[in-house]
Amino acid sequence: MPQLIRVRPTKIELVKLKRRLSLALRVQKIVKDRLSILTMEFLQTARETVESKRNLLDEMSQMYRALSIAAGYHGYVALEKELLASKADVAVTTGLRNVAGVRIPALEFKEPAKSMRGYSLLETSSCVDHAAQLARKSLKAIVELAELQRGLELLGMEINRTKRITNALEYIIIPSLQATIHYLAMKFEERDREEKGRLKRVKVLLARKE
Amino acid sequence: MPAQYSGDEGQSRYERMLQGYLSGELRIVNAGLPRSQKTLAVLLREEYPHLLCHDGSTQLIKRKELDYLASMLDAGEQEALLLPMLIELGGDQSQATILCAGEVEEKVISTILNMPLRQGQPLSRTPAVPPVPTSAVPPASTTPAGLPVSTRERETITIYRPQLALLRKRLKTTTQYLFSQKSSAPDPSLTNSIE
Numbered sequence: 001m002p003q004l005i006r007v008r009p010t011k012i013e014l015v016k017l018k019r020r021l022s023l024a025l026r027v028q029k030i031v032k033d034r035l036s037i038l039t040m041e042f043l044q045t046a047r048e049t050v051e052s053k054r055n056l057l058d059e060m061s062q063m064y065r066a067l068s069i070a071a072g073y074h075g076y077v078a079l080e081k082e083l084l085a086s087k088a089d090v091a092v093t094t095g096l097r098n099v100a101g102v103r104i105p106a107l108e109f110k111e112p113a114k115s116m117r118g119y120s121l122l123e124t125s126s127c128v129d130h131a132a133q134l135a136r137k138s139l140k141a142i143v144e145l146a147e148l149q150r151g152l153e154l155l156g157m158e159i160n161r162t163k164r165i166t167n168a169l170e171y172i173i174i175p176s177l178q179a180t181i182h183y184l185a186m187k188f189e190e191r192d193r194e195e196k197g198r199l200k201r202v203k204v205l206l207a208r209k210e
Numbered sequence: 211m212p213a214q215y216s217g218d219e220g221q222s223r224y225e226r227m228l229q230g231y232l233s234g235e236l237r238i239v240n241a242g243l244p245r246s247q248k249t250l251a252v253l254l255r256e257e258y259p260h261l262l263c264h265d266g267s268t269q270l271i272k273r274k275e276l277d278y279l280a281s282m283l284d285a286g287e288q289e290a291l292l293l294p295m296l297i298e299l300g301g302d303q304s305q306a307t308i309l310c311a312g313e314v315e316e317k318v319i320s321t322i323l324n325m326p327l328r329q330g331q332p333l334s335r336t337p338a339v340p341p342v343p344t345s346a347v348p349p350a351s352t353t354p355a356g357l358p359v360s361t362r363e364r365e366t367i368t369i370y371r372p373q374l375a376l377l378r379k380r381l382k383t384t385t386q387y388l389f390s391q392k393s394s395a396p397d398p399s400l401t402n403s404i405e
Contacts, residue, residue: 095270098242
């Protein structure tokens with residue numbers, strides 16, 4: 001049962017309560033809109049995350065297979081020697097994007113301008129090239145998955161918060177305001193009826209005196 | 211007699227909390243709106259394409275999305291397309307409105323959604339008119355996939371929820387949600403004075 005707000009039973013208070021209810025309904029509308037958008041984005045991000053994870057696993061398994069073949073062809077020591085020289089920094093553009101008030105990190109893998117491999121093309125075979133190419137693709141997939149997973153976490157947290165607010169408005173604040181408005185309206189009606197009865201009584205008394 | 215809780219001293223606090231929450235919520239949801247829009251051509255020329263938001267933060271625009279948009283537009287259209295495209299949420303939760311200044315947006319959206327836009331009313335260069343909630347009215351026509359055809363009327367394009375998801379999937383950083391207060395207009399019966 002909704003709780004009543006203790007207010008003075010005056011018409012001014014009734015007007016104030018009605019205004020408050022109107023405000024609460026507006027807040028509820030905005031919060032619900034936001035919740036529906038966040039849920040839509042969350043579901044979409046979840047789908048993309050699953051797809052991205054599957055892609056990453058495929059690419060990683062292909063990359064390890066290619067690397068094993070390259071290692072088998074050149075030998076571990078020779079391959080390691082070549083790969084030592086091919087170390088390079090990974091460039092990722094980072095920023096934020098805003099989804100209905102939630103700041104989600106946006107990451108973009110920056111492709112190197114030139115394909116500087118670092119290792120000698122004369123002393124290595126196409127197996128190493130192939131493995132390097134697949135490794136680059138895997139890196140790109142890792143960056144993409146990182147962005148999606150963080151987005152998923154942040155959206156989930158915000159959905160929880162927004163849901164709590166929606167529930168508070170829907171089940172506590174708005175019902176208590178409605179119940180109080182109803183209670184005051186009933187009280188005023190009752191007072192009107194009493195007033196009418198009193199007037200009738202006074203009229204009868206005056207009539208008797210005359 | 212229903213249970214009561216003390217609200218005498220908390221009355222103004224209660225009202226203040228609600229009002230603060232409304233303005234706070236609007237501020238939070240619209241914090242990501244850009245201070246000004248940039249054209250696609252300008253963003254393509256930037257090394258790190260970004261936009262300044264109302265809350266002072268910057269929003270990164272992904273080059274992949276810019277390249278995708280550039281691939282479907284010619285040079286003149288690239289100069290005309292303003293980004294990010296603003297998606298205003300409609301009165302009912304089933305549809306959204308894209309605010310657009312020209313017909314380039316129409317081309318972009320119809321290409322992404324892979325459907326023509328139904329002409330709702332004669333196009334005119336008047337300011338954007340708020341969409342009329344048509345939750346009770348079913349969409350006039352549908353695509354072969356069963357999705358309702360979007361409509362373009364007076365500087366706005368109306369799309370439906372499944373199309374919005376499709377659009378956001380392709381253009382994550384080049385579109386932005388806009389929550390307006392008009393969709394949550396107060397009930398006149400609740401704001402009247404003493405009867």
